[in-house]
Amino acid sequence: MNILKTYKIYIGGQFPRTESGRFYAVKDQDGKAIANVCLSSKKDIRNAVQAARKAFGSWSERSAFNRGQILYRMAEMLEGRKAQFVEELMQQGQSLEHSKIEIESCIERIVYYAGWCDKYQQILSSVNPVNSSHFNFSVAEPTGVVGVLAEQSSGLIGLVSQLMPVIAGGNSAVLIASEQLPLCAITFAEVLETSDLPAGVVNILTGSAIEMLPTLAEHMDVNALFLSNAGKGLTTEAQLLAVDNVKRVVVKDEDWTKESNQGIRYISSFQEIKTTWHPIEQIGGATSSY
Amino acid sequence: MKTEDTNKWEYAPSLEGTKHIQLKEKYDLFIDGKWVKPNADRYFASINPANEEKLADIAWASESDVDLAVKAARRAYVDVWSKMKASDRAKYIFRIARLMQERAREFAVIETLDGGKPIRESRDIDVPLACNHFFYYAGWADKLQDAFPNRSVESLGVAGQIIPWNFPLLMAAWKIAPALAAGNTVVLKPAETTSLTALKLAEIIEESGLPPGVVNIVTGHGDTGAAIVNHPDIDKIAFTGSTAVGKLIQKATAGTRKKVSLELGGKSANIVLEDAPMDQAVEGIVNGIFFNQGHVCCAGSRLYVQESVADELVRKLKQRMQSLYVGNPLDKNTDIGAINSKEQLETIEKYVQIGIKEGAEMFQVECEVPTKGFYCRPTIFTNVAQSSVIAQEEIFGPVLTIQTFRTIDEVIQKANNSPYGLAAGVWTDKGSRIFNLTSKLRAGVVWANTYNKFDPASPFGGYKESGFGREGGLHGLEAYLK
Numbered sequence: 001m002n003i004l005k006t007y008k009i010y011i012g013g014q015f016p017r018t019e020s021g022r023f024y025a026v027k028d029q030d031g032k033a034i035a036n037v038c039l040s041s042k043k044d045i046r047n048a049v050q051a052a053r054k055a056f057g058s059w060s061e062r063s064a065f066n067r068g069q070i071l072y073r074m075a076e077m078l079e080g081r082k083a084q085f086v087e088e089l090m091q092q093g094q095s096l097e098h099s100k101i102e103i104e105s106c107i108e109r110i111v112y113y114a115g116w117c118d119k120y121q122q123i124l125s126s127v128n129p130v131n132s133s134h135f136n137f138s139v140a141e142p143t144g145v146v147g148v149l150a151e152q153s154s155g156l157i158g159l160v161s162q163l164m165p166v167i168a169g170g171n172s173a174v175l176i177a178s179e180q181l182p183l184c185a186i187t188f189a190e191v192l193e194t195s196d197l198p199a200g201v202v203n204i205l206t207g208s209a210i211e212m213l214p215t216l217a218e219h220m221d222v223n224a225l226f227l228s229n230a231g232k233g234l235t236t237e238a239q240l241l242a243v244d245n246v247k248r249v250v251v252k253d254e255d256w257t258k259e260s261n262q263g264i265r266y267i268s269s270f271q272e273i274k275t276t277w278h279p280i281e282q283i284g285g286a287t288s289s290y
Numbered sequence: 291m292k293t294e295d296t297n298k299w300e301y302a303p304s305l306e307g308t309k310h311i312q313l314k315e316k317y318d319l320f321i322d323g324k325w326v327k328p329n330a331d332r333y334f335a336s337i338n339p340a341n342e343e344k345l346a347d348i349a350w351a352s353e354s355d356v357d358l359a360v361k362a363a364r365r366a367y368v369d370v371w372s373k374m375k376a377s378d379r380a381k382y383i384f385r386i387a388r389l390m391q392e393r394a395r396e397f398a399v400i401e402t403l404d405g406g407k408p409i410r411e412s413r414d415i416d417v418p419l420a421c422n423h424f425f426y427y428a429g430w431a432d433k434l435q436d437a438f439p440n441r442s443v444e445s446l447g448v449a450g451q452i453i454p455w456n457f458p459l460l461m462a463a464w465k466i467a468p469a470l471a472a473g474n475t476v477v478l479k480p481a482e483t484t485s486l487t488a489l490k491l492a493e494i495i496e497e498s499g500l501p502p503g504v505v506n507i508v509t510g511h512g513d514t515g516a517a518i519v520n521h522p523d524i525d526k527i528a529f530t531g532s533t534a535v536g537k538l539i540q541k542a543t544a545g546t547r548k549k550v551s552l553e554l555g556g557k558s559a560n561i562v563l564e565d566a567p568m569d570q571a572v573e574g575i576v577n578g579i580f581f582n583q584g585h586v587c588c589a590g591s592r593l594y595v596q597e598s599v600a601d602e603l604v605r606k607l608k609q610r611m612q613s614l615y616v617g618n619p620l621d622k623n624t625d626i627g628a629i630n631s632k633e634q635l636e637t638i639e640k641y642v643q644i645g646i647k648e649g650a651e652m653f654q655v656e657c658e659v660p661t662k663g664f665y666c667r668p669t670i671f672t673n674v675a676q677s678s679v680i681a682q683e684e685i686f687g688p689v690l691t692i693q694t695f696r697t698i699d700e701v702i703q704k705a706n707n708s709p710y711g712l713a714a715g716v717w718t719d720k721g722s723r724i725f726n727l728t729s730k731l732r733a734g735v736v737w738a739n740t741y742n743k744f745d746p747a748s749p750f751g752g753y754k755e756s757g758f759g760r761e762g763g764l765h766g767l768e769a770y771l772k
Contacts, residue, residue, distance in 0.1 A: 061729075061730075126749075126763065126764055126765070128745070128747040128748045128749070128763050129747050130743075130745035130747055130748050131422065131745055131746075131747075132743065132745065134740065134743060136745065136747075136748050138748075138749050138763065138765060141729075143753075144754075223754065232545065235545070236544055236545030239540075239544035239545060240541060240544045240545075242540075242544075243537050243540045243541045243544070244537070245709065245754070245755055246533070246536065246537065246540065246552065246554070246754065246755045246756075246757060246758065248758050265441070272734060272753050273734065273749050273751070273760050273765050274728075274733070274734055274735070274736060274753075275734065275735050275736070275748055275749050275750065275763075276728050276735075276736045276737075276738060277735075277736070277737045277738065277740055277743050277748070278724070278738045278739060278740070279739055279740050
């Protein structure tokens, strides 16, 4: 007899059930229930934001090299558990071939962003030739806590494509998984948990996007939102709720299966440019000639 | 401690002449390369805040005027500007920069008359920076692909731009120059109290032969701005101003295709550590909060001083404040000119009263100020709590709050404990300490051992509720490209 997996949510490096005690059944194509999944609540969102905020400082200040190592470790962990993800995607109605391709793309995307961790800074930064005796330079710094509404039409590739540029850039994230295809999201949380990713950097909730997104969008401790194909109504609602603390709302209605939809632009969307000035002493007449 | 015994130097007045400037009695709207009367035939007065005398009547654009301007900008975008060779676009922008330089003194005097800022600042800072901004971005026009390799660069279309009254000409330059360089056309609205230099800029634009409709200047009040924000044929909104209005704009553009950049308010921390060169720090504090009467979004309005040097620093600061000249902005000796408007003066005075009520200790220089016009003495508050209204909210005037701290960790937390994140200052002699602080302060501009420095090549803009997007430098182009 098979042991059925209990799908829980992922907050602050732990796997609690939703505090609300609610659940919903995920069904396969024939309408047969395949798993019970947490129907997370607004309170779960708030707990997740708290965990993400707590994790942000140390994650953003980790060396870029170290962040790259951890992301690469995720790819390794995912590689080792490919079969499980393929099975879950198939359970949710995808063909074997498509499921395999999706997992391969996910692994490649994670490796791709692992490589970016210590490189985007040099591309986004600048030394600025100001017209006075100052040394002036601009660097990219993470925006903060990012609320991610994962692409609802895919089980994993959307989630990975949205999440990786956010955390590669030193942000922490609260992610709402695909409501209809949530299984891989929670199994992916297990991959994260075994990749030395510090607790709270990524938090993953399952449930109703319509119910949870407004709480995330209006939360005063969330700095940015990342939406993908959420539909005009929900997107506009989130944009309106985001105003109270001037959140950056990034809407990318992309087809995430395409390789062209990866790149530094997804990292820079969640970066702030900081410019620093310092005087350069000018005393004598000596120059740098000779 | 005695501060009164500081010898006050006497200066003979040294007034900048105003005879050489040319101002019309009445200004219409600059739409499609022509001066047109507002449809509703409404005008409002622009006054000199230094003496409350009227300078000119300014057209008040209504929705239908804004619509005309947007249509002109769209036509100019489709027919001319988006088709023009990039290097020719550059030449027009260079030409505007040169024409501004030629009339720099006239701009400076008008800026001072209309806005109340000291002539020393408008002459040496605002106007040269504005000219340089055009000069800087002109050169980018035909190098956009080099700025953003591996990506196709495309202009957005028509940009609606709304600017504040604290640096009227400079803000117009910050908005127009990158927009044009990136290939967009513009509808710009100056602030209602300071329209004149933008209108003088329109004269220069006319003179430059820039194709009609590429830049349109529509003057007016908040309703004019709202008409721009809500116009369906605008592709981009760029706004500099208060966080409250910025939020209204973010709300109004939700669900639209408009790309938005916001440069909003601040409550920037200026941090003095015990090893800082004290006299330089005092100069930096004065420049941080009293520059432009404190009407500066990035003003260093929250001073944090390490406890061990706090008494000495506050004493030196008070002494230095005694030698600040408050008065006629046209006088070249003046350090602090007129508050921009009666309304703003009342806001500042309201905050000063709140500070007193909250139990903070106020110190004001006891200098004479002109009886006509809007003036505010330089003001500092000590014994301020982190939670005080005057330490949390943007006052936008020459009012400084002073708090003390013991450890670096403490001051980082206090400095970051604000919904704003525009700028910060750090004063210390130790390099490693500078970088510890500058990397942990959540602000878009950090000045170390200096303050309130600006440059066209230097990106400017905030974290958190101070807005998003950058102006200046390569990063400033991004806001005007797809």
